[in-house]
Amino acid sequence: MxxxxxxxxxxxxxxxxxxxxxxxxxxxSPPMDVLWFRLPKQPGDYEGGMGRIGRGHIVAMLDRGDQWQIAYVIPKGEYQEIRASGMEALRKSIVEVVPELQDRIQHLQDWSQIAFLSVESxxxxxxxxxxxxxxxxxxxxxxxxxxxxxxxxxxxxxxxxxxxxxxxxxxxxxxxxxxxxxxxxxxxxxxxxxxxxxxxxxxxxxxxxxxxxxxxxxxxxxxxxxxxxxxxxxxxxxxxxxxx
Structure with a gap:
């Protein structure tokens, strides 16, 4: 303008x-940050968006046609700790909240597939x-x-x-x-x-x-x-x- x-x-x-x-x-200072990534959709998956709240975890999934765009919400400031724990630990924590992703979570192989969003307001x-x-x-x-x-x-x-x-x-x-x-x-x-x-x-x-x-x-x-x-x-x- x-x-x-x-x-x-x-x-x-x-x-x-x-x-x-x-x-x-x-x-x-919002109390969380977000990890964004994508995983493939499978036949029989839900249509539209969905969200899950588990013990200490929040996952939101947005329908992008042949993919899920996924937001994995983490406590603010814990990104480096999560990275240090390794990709396998991250995959496990995601599946604990959304078991339906078990058959495709291995598509998440590298940290370059994940976008880190530091939440601000x-x-x-x-x-x-x-x-x-x-x-x-x-x-x-x-x-x-x-x-x-x-x-x-x-x-x-x-x-x-x-x-x-x-x-x-x-x-x-x-x-x-x-x-x-x-x-x-x-x-x-x-x-x-x-x-x-x-x-x-x-x-x-x-x-x-x-x-x-x-x-x-x-x-x-x-x-x-x-x-x-x-x-x-x-x-x-x-x-x-x-x-x-």
């Missing part, structure tokens, strides 16, 4: 080249400067919980288009118009990040730091509360719509 944006700074604010700007961020205090607007991952890094990052990036873009399309056509964007985009999108971002943090601490951290079977909180058994996380993930807090 940096190109074609101009602004009249206030007397207290002077435009600064973007490469000299430092953006202050608010960071949190943060948001900028201010998303804009004269001539510059940051949205999506540039403005707020989402935890992978719920897979909401792309949803919120698209909604940021929708709001930015609604607010800035007319000023851009006129060839002049005021600073307060950039601020308006952040005002409309910051609260939904803060709410979903708080929701992700709650899930990470109440469910993920408890699973990863325990060898006991997970007992889901009682509130998840209430139908209207049980459905709330899915609605937040699917539609966001305040869904954005393109104005025509």
């Amino acid at each position: 940096a190109s074609h944006l101009t602004s009249n700074p206030s007397p207290q604010e002077t435009p600064t080249p973007t490469h000299d700007i430092l953006f202050e961020s608010i960071q949190t 943060s948001r900028l205090v201010r998303w804009y400067r004269p001539g510059l607007l940051l949205i999506g991952d540039a403005a707020h890094v989402m935890s992978p919980v719920g897979g909401v990052g792309i949803n919120y990036a698209i909604q940021d873009a929708v709001v930015a288009a609604n607010v800035l399309s007319k000023p851009l056509k006129q060839g002049h964007v005021e600073l307060h118009e950039l601020a308006k985009v952040q005002r409309q999108r910051e609260l939904p971002t803060r709410i979903i990040q708080a929701f992700q943090s709650f899930i990470q601490q109440q469910i993920f951290a408890r699973v990863l730091n325990s060898n006991q079977l997970l007992q889901l909180p009682g509130w998840l058994r209430l139908p209207w509360l049980r459905d709330l996380p899915a609605r937040l993930v699917a539609y966001g807090v305040f869904p954005a719509h393109v104005k025509t």
